[in-house]
Amino acid sequence: MNFTELLPAAPEILLLGLICVVLVADLFISDENRIITFWLSIAALFCTGWVTIATQSAAPFTMFSGSYISDSLSHVLKVTAIGIVALVFMYSRDYLRQNNLFKGEFFILGLFGLLGMMVMISANSLLTMYLGLEILSLSLYAMVAFDRDSAEASEAAMKYFVLGAIASGTLLYGMSWVYGLTGSLQFHEIAVAINDPEINGLPLWFGIAFMVVGISFKFGAVPFHMWLPDVYQGARSAVTLYIASAPKLAALALILRILVDGLGSLHEVWQGMILVVAVLSIIIGNVVAIAQTNIKRMLAYSTIAHVGFILIAIFCGTEQGYEAALFYTLTYVVMAAGTFGMIILLSRQGFEAENLEDFKGLSSRSPWFALMMLFFMFGLAGVPPWIGFLAKLNAIAAVLDAGYQALAVLMVLASVVGAFYYLRVIKFVYFDESTDKTALPVALDTKLVLSLNGVALLALGLMPGWLLALCAIVI
Amino acid sequence: MFQTLLFYVFSTVLIAAALGVIFSRNPVHSVMFLVLAFFNSAVLWLLAEAEFLAIVMVLVYVGAVMVLFIFVVMMLDINIEEVSGSLTRYAPLGLIISAIMVFELMQIIWLRGSERFVLEGFASMPEGYSNTKALGAILYTEHVYAFELAAVLLLLAIVAAITLTMRKRPGLKVQDINQQVSVRREDRVRMVKMDAEERQ
16 A cells, blocks of 8 residues: 555544644643644644645545545535634634633644544545544533533533434434445445345335434434534533534535435435424524524524525435535535624623623624624525525525425525524614623734624625535535 | 353353342442353353454453443442342333343244244354454454544543543642652641640
8 A cells, every 4th residue: 555545535644643743732831831732723724724625636536445535525525614613713712711711622622523524524434424423523522511610511511412422323323224234334335225126125214214313413403403502502602613613514514425425316215304304493493593592592593493404405305405505504604603703702701792682782892893793693694695695595496496385485484584583683783782891802813813704704695606616516 | 062061061150140240239249240251251252263252352341341340339339238129129120121032032043943044053164264363454454444533533532531530620639749748747747745644
C-alpha cells in the first residue's frame, strides 16, 4: 500500500493528527495562556479546510475497501461543517472566558465532534456511518455536561445520553437487519442487493423502520424530538450553538447516504414513515414554539420545524427534492450559527440572555446588532430576499413538482404560523424599551464575524445562483 | 470421545458455577462463581476451535469486566440480608424469561430435527487454520478504517471522562504532596500539659 493512496482521506487523517497535537499542547499551556489552544484549534480547522479543498476530485472515489467515499457531496458538506465549527469557536471564545469555562477540552471535544461529522459525511458503509455517529454523539454528550457546576446542564446531558444511546441502539438494530438480509455493509452493494425480490420483503422493511426511527431521533424530528428543547435549554449557550448548527449537516449525510444512496430504490417503503415524521415536525415545531418564553427553547422548536422541511424535501424522492434538502440544510446551519451567536453576544458573566425579554430594546443598545438579529429572524422566518425564503421556496417547489399539493399548502401554512414567533423577537428588539443599558462586551473580531454571518444571509439571498448550481452538481 | 468427556465435565462445572452465582448469599462469592463460569465457557469455546473467542472471553470478561464488578460490589457494601430477599421477589420475572429461553431452545432442537441450518457438532476447521489470524487479517485490511475509528472513539471516551471528572470542587480529597512534605511538627503535634492522675 502506497501512502498516496490515502490522499482522499487526508482531511480526516490530518484532523485526527491535529487533534492529538492540540490535546498534548493544551497540557503544557497555563490557564492564562489558554487562548493559544483556541488559536491552535482555529489553525487546525483552517488546515483541515484547506486540505479538504485541495484534495477534492470530481469523480467519486471509494477507499478502505469501500467503506469510505470521497465525492462532491462530501466535499461541500465537509467544508461547510469545518467553516461552521470555526464560527462556533469564534463566537464561544468570549462567552466561555466570561463564564470561567475557557478550557482546552471544549475545543478538543468540538474538534472530535467535527471528526465524527466528517466520518459520517464520507461514510460509505453502515459500520463507518455508525462509528462516525458515535464519535459525534459522544463528544456532544460530554460538551453538554461540560459545565459541571450547573445542575441543568448535567440533567440535560443525562437525558441526552440516555435517549441518544437508545436511538443509537435502534439505528444499529435496524442496520443489523439490513446487513443480515443484504449481506453487505456497503451502501452501493446494498442498493444492488435490495433489487432481489427475495430480499425485498417484510424483514427488510422492519429493519428500515428501525433505521428511520434512529435517523429521526438524531435529526430531532417529532415524535422523537423530546430531548431537543431540554438539551438546547440546559446546555450552556456555546454548546447549544455547536449542537444546533454543524451536526445537522452530518444528520443530512446520514439520511442521504443510508436512505437515498443505499435504499433509494425502496423509496416507497420509507416514504410514508418520513412523511408522518416530517408533517408532525412542521406542525408541532411551529405551534409549540409560539408558547415559549425562553429563546433557546423557542429556537429548539423552530429547529424541529426546519428539520420537518428538510425531511419533506427528502420525502419527495426526486433529485429536485434532494437538492432542496441539501440547500435548506446548508443555509439553515448558517442561520442557526448566527442566531445562537446573537444569544451568546448578549450573554455575559453570570447572565444568560435566554429569555425573550432579554432582547428588549436591543436597537437602542446596539442598532447594528439589532439589525443583525432582524436579518437572522427574517432568514429563519423565510422573508424574501433573505436566503431562508429561497430554501423554503425550493422545498415547496420540489413538493409541488412531485405532485403533493395538499402537503405544499400545509408547508405554507406552517411557515406563516412560524413567522409569528420570529417577528415577535423583532418586536422585542425594536419596539420595546430596554431595562438593561450595558454595552455588548464582545471582542471586535467576534463582532466582525457575526456581522459577516448576518450579511451573508442577505447576500446569499440576493445572489443564490452559485449555491443552487452547486447543490445541483452535488446531488 | 475424549473431547465429548471434556465437554461434559466443563459444562457441568459451568452450570454448577452459574447456579452458584444465583444462590450464594455473599455477593463477592457470586462474582467469583461468575469468574469460574466464564473460564469454563472459555474452555468450551476452545473445544469449538474458536481460540480467539476463548482468549477474549478470559481477557475481557474475567480480566476487565469482572474486576470492575468486584470493585463495585466491594465499594457499594451491599447489605446481604436485603439481597437474599430479592430472590423470591424477582421469581415471576425470572420464570417468564426462563420460559422464553426454554421455548427458544426447543426451536433449535426442532430445527436440528428437521435437518436445517444447525450443525451436528462443532465445525472442524482444516489443519493449520487459525481464526485469530483470519480475524486479524480482515481487521487490519478490509476493516482497517472502522478499526481506527473505534480506536478514536476510545481516545475520545478517555478525553470526555477526564474532562467531566477532573475538576476542583469543595470537599475533594486530593493529596497535595508539596504540602505533605513541607509539613512541620508544630502543625500536627500539640503538647498538652496536665496534672498526673491518681492511680485508680
